[in-house]
Amino acid sequence: MSQKSFHIGLxxxxxxxxxxxxxxxxxxxxxxxxxxxxxxxQSGVPSHRVQISVIGGASAGGMTGIIAAxxxxxxxxxxxxxxxxxxxxxxxxxxFYHSWVDLLGDDMFRRMLDTSDIRREGKVTSVLNSxxxxxxxxxxxxxNPAGWVPAPPYFTEPLKLFTTxxxxxxxxxxxxxxxxxxxxxxxxxMHNDFACFHLNETQYGQQGWMPLDFKTGLNVLLARxxxxxxxxxxxxxxxxxxxxxxxxxxxNSWINFTNTAPDENDQTPYTTQNVDGGLxxxxxxxxxxxxxxxxxxxxxxxxxxxxxxxxxAVLMVDPFPGEAPRTFRINQELLPTLQYLFNxxxxxxxxxxxxxxxxxxxxxxxxxxxAPTRPVRSGPAAGTKVxxxxxxxxxxxxxxxxxxxxxxxxxxxYLGRYNCEMFLRNHFTIPAEHLDAHPVFGExxxxxxxxxxxxxxxxxxxxxxxxKDYEPGYYPMPVFGSGTQWPIVEEKILxxxxxAIRKRVEGVIMNAVxxxxxxxxxxxxxxxxxxxxxxxxxxxxxMLASLHKHGLVTAATSAAISATAPEQQA
Numbered sequence: 001m002s003q004k005s006f007h008i009g010l011x012x013x014x015x016x017x018x019x020x021x022x023x024x025x026x027x028x029x030x031x032x033x034x035x036x037x038x039x040x041x042q043s044g045v046p047s048h049r050v051q052i053s054v055i056g057g058a059s060a061g062g063m064t065g066i067i068a069a070x071x072x073x074x075x076x077x078x079x080x081x082x083x084x085x086x087x088x089x090x091x092x093x094x095x096f097y098h099s100w101v102d103l104l105g106d107d108m109f110r111r112m113l114d115t116s117d118i119r120r121e122g123k124v125t126s127v128l129n130s131x132x133x134x135x136x137x138x139x140x141x142x143x144n145p146a147g148w149v150p151a152p153p154y155f156t157e158p159l160k161l162f163t164t165x166x167x168x169x170x171x172x173x174x175x176x177x178x179x180x181x182x183x184x185x186x187x188x189x190m191h192n193d194f195a196c197f198h199l200n201e202t203q204y205g206q207q208g209w210m211p212l213d214f215k216t217g218l219n220v221l222l223a224r225x226x227x228x229x230x231x232x233x234x235x236x237x238x239x240x241x242x243x244x245x246x247x248x249x250x251x252n253s254w255i256n257f258t259n260t261a262p263d264e265n266d267q268t269p270y271t272t273q274n275v276d277g278g279l280x281x282x283x284x285x286x287x288x289x290x291x292x293x294x295x296x297x298x299x300x301x302x303x304x305x306x307x308x309x310x311x312x313a314v315l316m317v318d319p320f321p322g323e324a325p326r327t328f329r330i331n332q333e334l335l336p337t338l339q340y341l342f343n344x345x346x347x348x349x350x351x352x353x354x355x356x357x358x359x360x361x362x363x364x365x366x367x368x369x370x371a372p373t374r375p376v377r378s379g380p381a382a383g384t385k386v387x388x389x390x391x392x393x394x395x396x397x398x399x400x401x402x403x404x405x406x407x408x409x410x411x412x413x414y415l416g417r418y419n420c421e422m423f424l425r426n427h428f429t430i431p432a433e434h435l436d437a438h439p440v441f442g443e444x445x446x447x448x449x450x451x452x453x454x455x456x457x458x459x460x461x462x463x464x465x466x467x468k469d470y471e472p473g474y475y476p477m478p479v480f481g482s483g484t485q486w487p488i489v490e491e492k493i494l495x496x497x498x499x500a501i502r503k504r505v506e507g508v509i510m511n512a513v514x515x516x517x518x519x520x521x522x523x524x525x526x527x528x529x530x531x532x533x534x535x536x537x538x539x540x541x542x543m544l545a546s547l548h549k550h551g552l553v554t555a556a557t558s559a560a561i562s563a564t565a566p567e568q569q570a
Contacts, residue, residue, distance in 0.1 A: 004048065004049060004440060004443070005048070005049045005050070005051050005311075005440070006048065006049070006050045006051070006311055006312070006313070006440050006441070006463065007050075007051050007052075007053040007156065007292060007295055007311060007312045007313075008050060008051070008052055008053065008054075008292075008312065008313050008314070008315055009052075009053060009054035009055070009056065009288035009289065009291060009292045009312070009313075009314050009315070010026075010029075010052060010054065010055045010056070010057075010065070010288070010314075010315050010317065011056050011057065011061075011283060011284060011285040011288040011314055011315070011316040011317070012026075012055070012056070012057035012058075012060075012061025012062070012064055012065055012316075012317045012318075013057070013058060013059075013061045013278070013282050013283045013316065013317065013318040013319070013320070014057075014058045014059030014060055014061055014062075014276065014277070014278030014282045014283075014320075015059065015060040015061060015318075015319040015320060015394075015399060016059070016060060016233065016394070016398070016399030016400055016402070017060075017394040017399055017400055017401065017402025017403050017408075017409065018060065018319035018320065018392055018394035018395060018399050018402060018412055019060030019061070019063060019064055019100050019319075020100040020101055020394055020402055020408075020409040020410075020412040020413045020416070021317075021319040021372060021392055021394065021412040021413065021415060021416040022060060022061055022064045022100075022317050022319060022416060023064055023067070023096035023097065023099065023100040023101070023413060023416065024096070024412065024413040024414060024415065024416025024417040024418075024420070025317050025370055025416040025417070025419065025420040026064055026068055026096055026317075026416075027078055027079075027094065027096045027097070027413075027416075027417060028078070028416070028417040028418075028420040028421055029420055029424075029464075030068075030071075031078045032420075032421070032424055032464055032466060033050065033052075033152070033154040033464065034152065034154075035467055036154075036464065036465055036467075037152060037153065037154060039467065043447075044447075044448055044449035044452065045448060045449075045465065046441075046444045046445055046448040046453065046462075046465050047443070047444050047446075047447065047448070048440050048441055048443065048444025048445075049153070049154070049444075050154060050463060050464055051153070051154055051155060051156045052154060052155050052156065052159065053155075053156040053159065053160065053291070053292065053295050053312075054159070054160045054161075054288050054291045054292055054295075055068060055069065055159065055160070055161045055162075056160075056161070056162045056163070056164075056284050056287055056288045056291075057162075057163055057164070057230070057284070058163065058164040058230060058276075058277040058278040058281055058282045058283065058284060059164075059230055059231050059233070059276050059277055059278035059282065060231055061278075061317065062162075062163030062164060062226075062227065062230035062231065062277055063163075063227045063228075063230060063231045064096070064100070065161055065162075065163060066141060066161065066163065066223050066224075066226065066227040067095055067096060067099050067140055067141065067227070068096075069159070069161050069197070069199050069212065069214070069223070070095065070140065070141050070142070070144070070214055070223075071095045071096070072151050072152070072155055072159070072199065073144070073148050073149055073150070073151055073200070073214055073215065074095075074144055074147045074148065074149065074214075075147075075149060076093060076094050076095060077093060077094065078094065078417075079091045079093075079094050079097045081414060081476045081477065081478050082410075082478050083478075084478070084479050087407070087410065087478055087480070087481075088106060088406055088407075090102045095140055096413075097413060098139075098140070099136055099139075099140045100409060100413065101406065101409045101410055101413050102406075103132065103136060103403075103406075103409070104132050104135060104136065105406075106405070106406040107404065107405070107406075108132060108403040108404075109400075109403045109404045109497065110496075110497070110500055111129060111131075111132050112128040112129050112130075112132065112403060113128070113129065113497065113500035113501060113503070113504045114129045114131075114500070114504075115129070115503055115504060115507040116129065116131070117129045117130070117131055117238075118507040118508070118511050119507075122511070123511055124507070124508050124511045124512045125238040125239070126235065126236060126237050126238040126239075127235055127236050127504075127508060128236050128237060128504075129504075130232075130237045130238040133228055133231065133237070134228065137224050137227055137228050138224070141220065141223060141224040141227055142214075142220065142224075143214060143215070143216070143217035143220050144214050144215070145215050145216070145217075148214065148215040151199075151200060155199075156295075157199075157200055158198040158199055158200055158201045159198070159199040159200070160196070160197075160198060160199075160209065160291055161196075161197045161198075161199055161212065162194050162195060162196040162197065162284075162287070163194065163195050163226050163227065163229075163230040163277055164192070164193070164194055164230060164277030164278065164280060164281040164282075164284050165193035165194060165195060165226070165229055165230055165242070165272075165274045165277045165280075166191055166192075166193065166234075166274055166275045166276060166277055166279045166280045167191050167192075167193035167272045167273075167274055168191065168239065168272070168273045168274065168275065169189075169272060169273060170189035170190055170191040170193075171189065171190045171191075171193070171255055171256065172187065172188075172189050173187075173188060173189075173190065190257070191280060192280045192281060193255060193272065193274065193277075193280075194252065194254050194255060194287075195210075195222075195223075195226035195229070195230070195242065195244075196208060196209045196210060196252060196254070197209065197210050197211070197212040197219065197223060198210070198211050198212065199212050199213075200212070200213055200215075201213065202216065202218060204248060206251060207251055207252060207253065208248055208249060208250070208251035208252025208253070208254075208255065208256075209252070210222065210244070210245075210248060222242075222243070222244065225240065225241070225242050225243070226242060228240050229241075229242050229274040229275075229277075230274075230276065230277035230278075231276060231277075232274060232275045232276050233275075233276050234275045234276055234279055236400075237276075239273050239274060239275050240273070240274050240275075241271060241272070241273055241274075242271070242272050242274055243269050243270070243271050244269070244270045244272075245267065245268075245269065245270065246266055246267075246268045246269065246270035247266040247267070247268075249270050254287070283316065283318060285314050285316050285367075288314050289314050289366075289367075292312040292313075292314065293312070295312065305364040305365055305366060306365060307365040307430065307431055307434045307438075308434045308437055308438060309438070309439065310365040310366045311439075311440065312366055313365070313366040313367070313368060313428075313463075314366060314367050314368070315368050315369075315370060315428070316367075316368065316369050316370070317369075317370045317371075317416075318369060318370075318371050319371070319372055319389070319392055319394070319395070319399075319412070319416075320388070320389050320395070320399070321369065321371040321372075321388055368423070368427065368428055370419055370420055370423050371387070371388065371419070372387065372388060372389070372391035372392045372395075372412075372415060372416075372419060373385055373386070373387045373388075373391055373419060374386050374391045374392075374415055374418075374486075375475060377475065377484070377485055377486075378484055389550075390549075390550050390551070391415070392411070392412045392415060393405075393407070393408035393409075393411045393412055393486075393487050393550070393552060394408050394409060394412045395550055396546040396547050396549065396550040396552055397542075397543055397546045397547070398546075401546070401547065401550070401552065404489070404493070405487065405489055405493070407480050407481060407487035408487055408552070410478060410480075410487075411477070411478075411480065411485075411486070411487050414476060414477050414478065415477070417476070418475065418476055418477065421466065424462060424463075424464050424466055425455060425456075425462065425466050425470065426455045426456065426457040426458070427455075427457075428462065428463050428464060429455050429458070429460035429461055429462055429463060430460060430461055430463060431458075431459065431460050432454075432459040432460055432461060433459075435461055441461070441463070445461060448465075452465075453465045453466070456470070486551070487552065488551075488552060488553060488554060489547060489552055489553050493553075494540055494543060494544055497540070497543075498536055498540060501535075501536045501539055501540065502533075502536045505535045505536060505539075
């Protein structure tokens with residue numbers, strides 16, 4: 001680690017369609033670092049260097065991390081805030097925008113309800129059609145020898161990149177016990193898995209980190225498969241297969257935590273079936289922090305947590321930051337209990353008590369969060385702010401609402417950019433009292449125009465300088481079809497899905513398990529008479545309630561939909 005550089009690790013949490021928010025954050029961060037690089041050496045500009053050394057993520061965050069890895073060695077421009085007449089224009093020149101906002105069209109939800117996957121495979125692999133993910137991944141994560149350029153100096157080489165995975169088979173291990181059993185070992189399985197890469201490396205090294213090179217194509221297909229696998233939302237989206245080298249995987253202490261010595265000559269493929277990495281580890285900040293501490297091995301952990309000496313920081317991007325839990329309502333009926341059970345298992349799987357206790361102190365340097373917060377610009381609540389999942393338009397329907405309307409994704413992308421800018425201006429800072437004595441920032445700011453890069457919220461100075469002057473009321477957000485800077489869906493948007501929902505429900509029910517012709521005929525009659533209508537009603541009702549809760553449809557619109565949608569009638 002350079003004595004004159006400050007190193008950051010990005011931890012990007014799972015987000016479903018709110019990956020558009022994370023993509024916006026990443027886009028602005030790279031723009032800010034690029035602008036600083038262009039101005040480096042000019043009078044008054046801070047001279048220290050900040051480098052991204054680690055990118056780790058889960059689900060949508062892991063997918064964005066791999067998209068970022070593919071974007072490091074190709075020039076691209078940010079997408080300016082569009083005018084209303086160009087709001088829905090596609091931008092293939094920007095990999096973050098094209099992957100998360102454009103997707104394959106405005107209305108992705110209709111594609112996800114299409115039954116072509118069931119007809120093609122003759123079986124059900126997921127509740128929703130996942131084919132669109134493959135198409136976007138193939139378009140975005142690919143070898144690019146012609147357009148390849150060296151990585152900019154604000155990335156460390158080699159960059160460490162990883163995604164979390166939920167390995168359905170798992171890694172088996174056993175514990176020896178004294179027992180009268182013939183097999184005196186207690187067998188257990190760990191399902192927490194990782195796909196770990198060294199960007200712009202061309203040779204396999206140690207510790208199980210696989211080389212990834214977008215110029216030669218080395219492991220690019222594997223990185224694409226890992227991106228798809230970490231985003232395979234359980235049951236909702238298709239599980240994914242990942243093929244790796246067994247010896248390399250077993251060199252990784254995160255996976256082979258018993259440190260069993262692998263056979264380095266073993267060329268056996270290691271094939272796993274995986275679902276969403278966020279199921280096991282949705283916010284792998286402890287892993288990012290571990291890697292940064294290894295980079296800063298010459299500095300103690302206490303030094304890394306002290307504003308006077310810290311050389312590293314973890315920036316966590318989380319579109320769904322932890323919110324205070326709702327009051328638990330005891331209900332022993334089957335369906336509520338199953339819902340509680342699934343939530344309890346998921347939360348317990350993600351819990352990291354030791355890491356959480358270590359991170360609880362607000363006095364520690366080196367841990368930062370970028371999460372949604374938006375100003376309310378009009379209406380009775382004008383002048384206030386909305387935080388958390390309700391600040392983003394993709395936050396409804398458990399994160400799936402962004403697939404319904406492109407305006408939702410556009411909003412969250414630009415909110416991510418805005419939140420990143422405000423974060424860099426006012427929160428990713430070094431306190432003024434520690435500036436001059438700090439070994440990196442003291443020298444970096446020695447000849448800088450300090451007033452220009454001072455936070456206006458506290459007595460501190462920007463670690464990554466922002467050169468654009470701030471104006472009161474600044475909020476770079478497009479005007480949407482609602483005529484405001486907050487998108488609201490049209491009155492009859494749910495009506496266009498009722499037929500597609502019914503067909504998808506029928507396809508899933510009819511093909512979920514093998515059956516003979518007579519049973520299939522009876523089930524088909526049941527679908528037509530009872531199941532389809534009841535399930536469609538329930539799904540539509542839940543979707544509408546969630547959109548309404550997040551302010552994406554007005555009360556008048558809700559009433560209009562309920563009154564006119566034929567599937568809502570008793």
